[in-house]
Amino acid sequence: MLAELAAFSDGDGNLTRLYLSPAHRAAADRVAAWMRDAGLDVGLDALGTVRGRLKPTAPGRAGNRRLLIGSHIDTVVNAGRYDGMLGVVAGILAVEEIRARGIELPFGVDVLAFGDEEGVRFPTTLVSSSAVAGCLVPSDLDARDADGIALRDALVAFGGDPDAASSAAYARDEALAYIEVHIEQGPVLEAEGLPLGVVTSIAGQSRFSVTVAGEAGHAGTVPMALRRDALAAGAAMMLAIEEVARAGGAHQMVATVGRLAARPGAVNVIPAEVVFTLDIRADADAPRLAAIAELQTRLQAIANDRGVSVTMEKFYESPTTPCAPRLQEAFAEAARDLGLAERRLASGAGHDGHALHHLTDVGMLFVRCRGGISHNPAEFAAIDDMGLAVEALIKAVERLAADAASSGDRT
Structure with a gap:
């Protein structure tokens, strides 16, 4: 059949x-x-x-x-x-x-x-x-x-x-x-x-579009310590997302960054903006919402440390x-x-x-x-x-x- x-x-x-x-x-x-x-x-x-x-x-x-x-x-x-x-x-x-x-x-x-x-x-x-x-x-x-x-x-x-x-x-x-x-x-x-x-x-699901805004610059002339690299900051944020999800394993928590775009997207230009998606799920609402709150805090701390800004815009929620x-x-x-x-x-x-x-x-x-x-x-x-x-x-x-x-x- x-x-x-x-x-x-x-x-x-x-x-x-x-x-x-x-x-x-x-x-x-x-x-x-x-x-x-x-x-x-x-x-x-x-x-x-x-x-x-x-x-x-x-x-x-x-x-x-x-x-x-x-x-x-x-x-x-x-x-x-x-x-x-x-x-x-x-x-x-x-x-x-x-x-x-x-x-x-x-x-x-x-x-x-x-x-x-x-x-x-x-x-x-x-x-x-x-x-x-x-x-x-x-x-x-x-x-x-x-x-x-x-x-x-x-x-x-x-x-x-x-x-x-x-x-x-x-x-x-x-x-x-x-x-x-x-x-x-x-x-x-x-x-x-x-x-x-x-x-x-x-599992309940929450999905976000995360935007990291930095500053474009010449890949050969801006020293590493002075960069506001949106992609490097985004990478650090993705590692934080993975850490938070792993810590919630008792609730079958999973988090996925499934789509990523870097702009302007040139080989010799420091990325000025990164947009990525976040899908986070767990077997109950409370741990998922707690993880989201923790991520908002951690992603903002990474942004502050790297001289960039970050916004998390929710576009889907299912309890x-x-x-x-x-x-x-x-x-x-x-x-x-x-x-x-x-x-x-x-x-x-x-x-x-x-x-x-x-x-x-x-x-x-x-x-x-x-x-x-x-x-x-x-x-x-x-x-x-x-x-x-x-x-x-x-x-x-x-x-x-x-x-x-x-x-x-x-x-």
Whole structure:
């Protein structure tokens, strides 16, 4: 199934499937066909999310509620075939098995295939899952891609309806929870020899544009002690960023300078200005915000020492999304039932759960991936590990069903 999905691409010789593109539409149609084959009622919502619906099969007060299972089918440029797609396929297979085994559920199950999780085509992200969660920012519909095409126009061409965006939202009392299977996108599970891991939180992220302003000068005539070299100061700042992030390792803190520009950019001119990006993440908000405050102090001290100025301009902020303890325990119990060691870890990458958290509790299960490689054609997860993930997903759903039945739907 993953190989079939990988064939739907906008790229030439690689997997590139952007939100609302022809390849996205073809993949959505294939996913819809699989959902129908699995016995689900299928529809496409206003923002292009494919929804497969399984009705409750056991009586109970939870019958008007729905467990949401899903992930995304859009990709980055030159992508692998597991990121996002595994969660959709696992959801379909799990529901198919639940029906085949005659497992009765006192609530409905909706399998969701989102788009725009990667945020590549438009200057937006999580548009379709935000619509499902009822937290869509209306102005996002007016965003334009590199070719000047508005998201709302692309949505109409796809078969969606931007004017009916509010219809995509679930009522808060309708959603029981949202759970997702996803490759780890990191090396921890592989390093520890474990096929599955229970996610504790989806890391919060802060992104900044940092500008260091010095003074240009002749590379051969200005003595080193008298220079106001913006690039040298920026390099010292980047080392400070690395030190602060390493010190926060207990919170899975990471910091990345991913883009750098030096001006005027001549081989024989001292750089007058440097602009670089900073992406900092952690498993909780407090340590991330504390690290940012420390960095502001340290970067200013470096600037003062080197006779330059520095400004940090935030352009993106996403708070930490905690995974609900009851959903963590459902996945942990499933792992134990499968004879697996229990491992809990945070996700450093963003997911649709960031949006769904505005609607309901969120839970995630990680699957080991080779080398921790993701967003790359070399992305790989083993069949056996993926099979364990589907079985763990089924067991987690059974646990939630038992909880709902025994608690009179206080789940």
